[in-house]
Amino acid sequence: MVSLFSPSIGILFFAAFFGLWLNQRNLNYSLSAALGFLLSSIGFVIQDILPAWPYDLQRITANLCFLVSICALMAAPLQRREIPPSSRVLAVVVTLTTAALCWYLLVDPDLIARIAIVSVSLTIPVIITIIKLMRATHDRLSDRLVLSALWFTLALFILRPLLAFLVPESFGNYTALEQSPYWGLVHFTYVLMSVTLAIALLIAVALDLMDELRHQATTDTLSGLLNRRGFESAATMALQNSQQAGLPVALMITDLDHFKSVNDSQGHAAGDAVIHSFGRHVKEVAGESAVCGRIGGEEFAILLPGHNETTAVQIAEAIRQGFHSDVTTSIGLVISESPGTLSALLGIADAALYQAKANGRDRVCVLRDGG
Numbered sequence: 495m496v497s498l499f500s501p502s503i504g505i506l507f508f509a510a511f512f513g514l515w516l517n518q519r520n521l522n523y524s525l526s527a528a529l530g531f532l533l534s535s536i537g538f539v540i541q542d543i544l545p546a547w548p549y550d551l552q553r554i555t556a557n558l559c560f561l562v563s564i565c566a567l568m569a570a571p572l573q574r575r576e577i578p579p580s581s582r583v584l585a586v587v588v589t590l591t592t593a594a595l596c597w598y599l600l601v602d603p604d605l606i607a608r609i610a611i612v613s614v615s616l617t618i619p620v621i622i623t624i625i626k627l628m629r630a631t632h633d634r635l636s637d638r639l640v641l642s643a644l645w646f647t648l649a650l651f652i653l654r655p656l657l658a659f660l661v662p663e664s665f666g667n668y669t670a671l672e673q674s675p676y677w678g679l680v681h682f683t684y685v686l687m688s689v690t691l692a693i694a695l696l697i698a699v700a701l702d703l704m705d706e707l708r709h710q711a712t713t714d715t716l717s718g719l720l721n722r723r724g725f726e727s728a729a730t731m732a733l734q735n736s737q738q739a740g741l742p743v744a745l746m747i748t749d750l751d752h753f754k755s756v757n758d759s760q761g762h763a764a765g766d767a768v769i770h771s772f773g774r775h776v777k778e779v780a781g782e783s784a785v786c787g788r789i790g791g792e793e794f795a796i797l798l799p800g801h802n803e804t805t806a807v808q809i810a811e812a813i814r815q816g817f818h819s820d821v822t823t824s825i826g827l828v829i830s831e832s833p834g835t836l837s838a839l840l841g842i843a844d845a846a847l848y849q850a851k852a853n854g855r856d857r858v859c860v861l862r863d864g865g
Contacts, residue, residue: 784797
């Protein structure tokens with residue numbers, strides 16, 4: 495019964511992650527997780543269920559399945575963070591492990607040595623993954639959850655083989671091994687590891703999808719900037735932070751002059767290309783601290799926390815003069831030493847934009863908060 499439980503758990507999680515990948519092909523890490531659980535199931539079937547092979551070679555095959563399955567499982571959290579796995583190092587580990595297992599099975603049979611070799615080999619991919627994630631991880635719940643599951647897995651892999659060395663008389667042969675507490679512990683820790691990793695990854699998937707939905711709800715896909723809802727939310731928070739820190743802010747509204755004529759004369763595809771190009775240009779010029787959004791058809795808003803009039807005008811002119819297109823750009827800019835509400839600043843910036851258009855377009859007009 496125990497021999498069926500571990501592969502059944504692996505098949506269950508394989509089906510879960512493979513089904514997830516079939517529905518969300520962009521989640522490549524779910525396919526790696528599915529492969530890892532499938533290989534571990536195959537390993538247990540070869541080790542515990544299938545008839546013995548000549549020279550007990552099923553032991554080596556099963557252990558290689560376990561090792562490659564761990565490599566695949568460890569690749570999943572790395573792929574989720576778009577971190578390349580250490581494929582060459584892992585290939586060397588698999589090769590050396592295979593050679594060592596063959597030696598201690600066929601040349602100098604030693605069960606304890608094989609247990610030690612497999613135990614050490616299983617910990618290497620986990621350690622590499624933990625190190626890579628700790629270097630790159632952000633303070634997100636999903637990242638902390640996955641990292642905790644990996645630390646738990648590492649602890650299991652380190653503590654489990656200690657029994658083999660504390661009670662060595664239980665491991666004189668395979669019959670004693672399969673009837674020993676150690677082999678039951680192997681199955682038990684596998685189930686613990688599988689459930690822990692699977693739950694952590696599934697929760698991470700759910701949180702990632704929620705973040706993606708939130709991103710889609712607040713992002714204008716054409717320009718790559720925030721949409722009006724996203725801009726108002728982010729700009730309001732940035733204003734509050736500036737107020738608390740006593741910093742000035744600048745807010746500009748930009749409008750693409752005669753944009754409708756582009757759609758009318760060249761088609762909507764050309765107009766979309768202009769919007770996309772201008773959104774990318776704004777993001778590059780405004781800087782990381784800026785809050786940038788497309789708040790209308792051809793109208794954009796940029797909030798610059800901590801900027802005075804001099805630097806804000808420089809950025810506005812860089813946006814206006816640096817955009818090379820068939821259309822020009824009019825910009826209304828408001829400077830506030832003590833920021834009020836976002837709606838008030840938008841109103842003043844809109845009035846400045848109206849003046850820029852009235853004065854001939856393709857220019858920057860500056861007003862101060864209060865007139």
